[in-house]
Structure formats: C-alpha cells, structure tokens
Amino acid sequence: MAAASDRVHPPSGEATDEGLTFGAVLGATIGNMLEFYDFVTYSFFATQIGHAFFPSKSEFASLLLSLATFGAGFVTRPIGAVVIGSYSDRAGRRPAMILSFSMMGIAILVLGLTPSYEAIGVAAPIIIILARLTQGFSLGGEVGPTTAYLMEAASARHRGLAVSFQPASQQIAATAGALVGEILSLTMTSAALDTYGWRIAFLLGAATLPFGLWLRRALPETLHRAETPAITAANVGTAKKLRSSTRLLGLGLVILASGTIITYVTQYMTTYAQHTLHVGAPLAFATTVVSNAIGIVAAFFGGWLADRVGRWPIMVWPQLVALLLTYPIFLWVVESRNSAALLGGLGLLALIGSIPYSAFYVGLAEGLPKSIRGGAFATIYAVAIAIFGGTAQLAVAWLTEVTGNALAPAWYLLLATAVGLCAMILMPETAPSKATASVKTSGTV
Template identity: 65%
Template sequence: MLPDSEIKQEFDVRRAAFAATIGNMLEFYDFITYSFFATEIGHTFFPATSEYGSLMLSLATFGAGFLTRPIGGIVLGIFSDRVGRRPAMLLSFALMGAAILTIALTPSYAAIGIVAPIIVIVARMVQGFALGGEVGPTTAYLIEIAPPRDRGLVVAWQPASQEIAATAGALVGVVLSSTMAPDMLQAYGWRVAFLIGAVCLPFGIWMRRTLPETIPHGAHAADIAERSSHLKLARRHLRVIVLAVMILASGTISTYVTQYMTTYAKTTLHVAPSLAFTVSLVSNGLQVIGALLGGWLADRFGRKPIMIWPQLVVLVLTYPAFLWIVQAPGAWSLLFGFGIVSFIGSLPFTAFYAAFTEALPQSIRGGVFATIYAVAIASFGGTAQLVVTWLLHVTGDPLAPSWYLLLAAVVGLIAMSLMPETAPRPAKYDT
C-alpha cells in the first residue's frame, strides 16, 4: 500500500491532468464540430452556384482558422514559458469561448449579406489563435506534473482529449441527423451543436483556475528569462524540431482527413447522414482507446518502438481499407475497415508527444512545442480537407484520400525512425 503522501501525489496528478485536458477537450469539440457540419455551414454562409463551390468556400473558412495558429503558438506558447502554464491556458480558453458563441449566433448570409461570412471568418481566425496556443502549454504542463515512469500515459490525455472531443462532436451529429429533417439540420441544427459546447465553457474555466503552476516564479524565473532565449535554445534542438514537423505533418493530415470522413461519406459515397456521423463516432472512439494504449505502451517499451511499428502497419493497411470502403460502401466496411486503421494510427502519436516534449528543456518547452505544432497544423491540417476535396473533384476517384494518407504515413515513418529515444528507461519498467 502506498504511503499517504504518494496517494495524495497521484490523486493531485490525476486531478490536474483532468483539469488541463477537459479544457482542451471542450475547445477541440467546437473546433472539430465545424468540419462535421461543413456542408450545412456552407449553405448558411457561403451560397454558391454549385454544391462543390459552396463546400469549398466553407472548407476554406475552416482553413482560415489555421492561418492564425502559428501566431497563437508563438504568443501564447512563449507567454506560458515566461508567465505560467495556467494563465496561458485560461486565456486561450476564453478566446475560444468568444469565437464559439460568435459563430453559433451569427445570422445567415440571407439575413445580413456579406457581413455574415466576414464575421465567421474572423471568428475562425480567433479560434485558430486560441488553439495555436493551447496544445503547447497543455502538453508541457502534462509532462511536468507526471511522474517519470508515467509520462507517456499522462501526456496521452492530450491527444486522447482531442479524440474525446471529436467523438462527442460525432455523437451530437448522429443524434441531430437522426432526429432532425435535413432542412432543420441546415437551418439551425448545426448551431445547436456549437451551443452545446458553449454551455460547457464556464465549467472549463473554473477547472483551469484550480490548476497548480509548474514553472518557476520570482527571481529564479527572471534569471532564466534573462539568460536564455527561445530562438537561441531552439537552435540547439534543430534536428529534433525538424523531425517533429515531419511527424506532426503526417499526424495532422491523418487527423483532418479522418474528420473529413463525415463529409466524404455523405458527398462522395452517398451514404445516409446518420451512418456518416456514426463512422466518425466509432473511429474517434477507437482513437481515444488507441491514444491511451499508446501512452501506456510507450512507458513500458520506450517511445520509438511504439512510434515505428504501428505506423508501419498503417502504411500497409490504408489502401486496402479504402478500396473495401469504396467498392462496398456500407456499415461494415466503413465502421470496421476505417475503424481499424484509425485505431492503429492513433498509437504512435502519443509516444511522439512524450518524446518531443521530453527532448525540449522546460524554459522553451511550451513555446517551441506550440509554435512547431501550430506551424505544422496550419500548413498541413488547414489544407488537408481542401486538398482531398480538390483531388476527389479533379480525378473523380473516390480512392483519392488514401493517396494523401499514404504519402503522409511514409513521411511520418521516416521521421519517427530518426527520432531519439527519450524515455527515462527504454526497457520495461519493473512492476
């Protein structure tokens, strides 16, 4: 039996990790919800002469949120290193809340004309800024509160919380698409989905206000800031940063193509909306399990094996899975084929989160992780759905998403094989 002090320490870690990631989860719920309802939002704010044109304008606005991510990563990431993790996470959360409410309550193009899409675009850019500064401080915070032997599992709540958010968004989509007629879903159903997330904002702010701080304060903190700079220290870790960009590019393409599966299933495979949302619900739920399992395995076998082997399996399975989905679009192929790829594909990135965060010194950890993450997401995540939609339109081949995923998987696998091992003890821990 553990002494009382150790029991209290473990309880505090669990509570702090929950408080940090519940905010992250709520933010990603609303950010991802936009991609689920891209078609309906396109009709509301971006009327066009063709279905393809309306969808592309909607996805371009989704991508606009990525333009400000690097700015948010730099500003809020460095802010978290200098002032504290908690203030940075509170600020990003408040900005996200304002943007969510703005999008949910903005009248349609038919009601106020060109002002409507302008408001939505600005709100998306605020969301992007907030999320750009969210992941770095949160991931740094998780690695700093975790015992060394459990860092992988604790940090796993970062990607897991994102998948929980995606699962919640898909669940809301399933319920709304099953209970609302198509015209009702387009008129206000998607707004309901956004407002559900907004209702949770006060709880998220309260939880984050209770977090203990993990970076030094006072004279010691001032001394660190005076003796070092983010850019100077980052140059010493240039190799691992370049590899991280490659891995994050691979991961974000996979993530946002996955989130696009709802739109893909509806517009390309022409399956029922309820099945399309169910596919996202199942695949995202499996990725939650995969993210946590990946962190647990990374603590016991090291970071690199859990990055490399699952990524190799994904590389082998992606094309056959999409071939099955396209040739026999239905519940079994979509749920089982895509679900398996999603589950295995979620394993390596938890190990990567731990490895990259451990490779950076605390004084630049939040800023560098946030900036690199935001740049990779802005460059590849913001364009992923546009690229896939364009490929589908130009080629007319429903297998086009698999080409992009295969390219991303190859890049990720190469970078993962070159990453250093950072686990405190690469071999199994004693039990």
C-alpha cells in the same frame, strides 16, 4: 528555472513528485477537449455551414468555400502559438491555458449566433471568417502549454500515459462532435439540420465554457515545479537552446505534419461519406463517432505502452502497420460503401494509426528544455497544422473532384503516413530508463 526559494508552494491538490493528480489531469484535458470540440465541430457541419453562409448554384463551390473558411482558422494558429506559447514559458502554463480557453469561448458563441447570409448578406461570411481566425489564434496557443503541463506534472515513469491525455482529449472532442451530429441527423429533418440544427452543436460547446474556466482556474502551476527529467537541460540562453534542439524540432515538425493530415482527413470522413460516397447522414456521422471512439482507447494504450517499452518502438511499428493497411481499407470502403467497411475498416485504421502519436508527444516534450518547451512545442505544432491541417480537407475534396476517383483520400493518407514513418525512425529515444546513457555521450539537450 526559478531558484528553490522562488518556487510556487503546492496548493491543495498540487501534483507532487509522485506524479499528476487526477484533478490536474481532468482540468487540463477537459479544457483541451472543449476547445477541440469547438474547433473540429465546424468540419462535421461543413455542408450545412456552406449553405448558411456561402450559398451558391454549385453544391461543390459552396462546400469548397465552407472548407476554405475552415482552413482560415489555421492561418492564425502559428501566431497564437508564438504569443500564448511563449507566455506560458514566462508566466506559467495555467494563465496561458485560461487565456486561450477564454478566446475560444468568444469565438464559438459568435459562430453559433451569427445570422445567415440570407439574413444579413455579406456581413455573415465576414463575421464567420473573423471568428475562425480567433479560434485559430486561441487553439494555436493551447496545445504547447497543455502538453508541457501534463508532462511536467507527471512522474517520470508515467509521463507517456499522462501526455496521452492530450491526443486522447482531441479524439474525445471529435467523438463528441460527431455524436452530436449523429443525434441531430437522426432526430431532425435535413431542412431543419440545414437551417438551425448545426447551430445547436456549437451552442452545446459554448454551454460548457463556465465549467471549463472553473476547472482551469483551479489547476496547480507546474512551471516552477522541480522536475525529474529524462534529459537535463543546460543553463543556457533561449536562442542557444533552440539551436541545440533544431534536429528534434525538425523531425517533430515533419511528424506533426503527417499526423495533422491523417487527423483532418479522418475528420473529413463524415462529409466525404455524404458528398462522395452518397451514404445517409446517420451512417456518415456514425463512421466518425466509431473511428474517434476507437482512437481514444488507442491513444491511452499507446501512452501506456510507451512507459513500458520506450517511445521509439511505439512510434515506428504501429505506423508501419497503418501504412500497409491504408490502401486496402479504403479500397474496401469505396467498393462496398456499407456499414461494415465504414465502421469496421476505418475503425481498425484509427486503432492502429492513433497508437504512435502518444509516444511521439511525450518524446518531443521530454526532448525540449523546460524554459522553451511550451512555446517551441506550440509553434511547430501550429506551423504543421497551419500548412497541412488547413489544406487537408480542401485538398482531398479537390483531388476527389478533379480525378473523379473516390480513392483520393487514400493517396493523400499514404503519402502522409510514409513521410511520418521516416521521421519517426530518426527520432531519439527519450524514455527516462533508456535515454540517459545516450544523452551523456551525445550531449543532446
């Protein structure tokens, strides 16, 4: 950390020791939300994109090729995490967030404007794959710096709520994407949606890029800001700090893998409802809109609770309830295939299942030394996403097809939730009011 004389003096609107200003929260989370909107919108229109860029005599083959391209965006996420995340630990959170946002902007424009396979042949899928790789690189470097920023700019007693804007902004993005899909499906014919309607969703995201860049350029920097830590990091080298945090990073990786599977299977529900359950597009998109909207409220509620009762109980107990509810809810959905099950059942699962991750995000950020926080958080997040996020929807689609059982998503979710619960039980408590005594006795960094 820089000496006191080298610290950046707070400009107007700088987060002070009293905590995060509304403008700083808005700037960080809106940028994050816009990035995730651009990234996840692809999954909502996987069927239409498959038709445009991966035409095939087999509807299933076209869908698989489209989902595989969606997965290609996860390959470069660890690279982006290391490059942009470590850059945020050296140069600052703000320049790293501006860099990742700018790259995402270029990629989303390419996705929205590339002609179809019918128009330019094999060049079309090649361009789309390159755009997805660029998206993955930029988003890989987004989450670590943004989470570090939110935690560092907040007062110790409000860290949980501040960091909850990270998962909440992702839910807002997913809700916005699904809502756009819902509106387009209600106002356009299937042929029009297939031909050009899905491009509108991407270009709407691109239209917000100037606003997002303006917000991020105005953010105050937090890298050199004096911190009131729950855990005081020793003045040791980066390698030693990483070694001392190995157990925490390992648990974090497992929990992020679990959360990633849950998130991307949930986002797949629009395609699942249309392709497997054969419900209409309006209800399919509405399912994701409702689940994600509920998830926004749950993410904020989880952060609020984590500030009051600690990180550990808010991780563990809701995760256990989600584990117990997953199979009965999916059984209800598959057997009834009506709006009550799709909206109410999956909405309830989203409510319970979203609460633990706000507590986890802040707990992981608090447990990492500041000088490696952005890069380390980004890297394990991106590795978990690359391995499990990029394959989640493909795996569920494949399992459903080969088994002929519409309950395949529930099996995958049950395994992910159970593994995540085990890791959450082993996570340390890092809330400032509860962690100090245990830290002093254990020497944990």
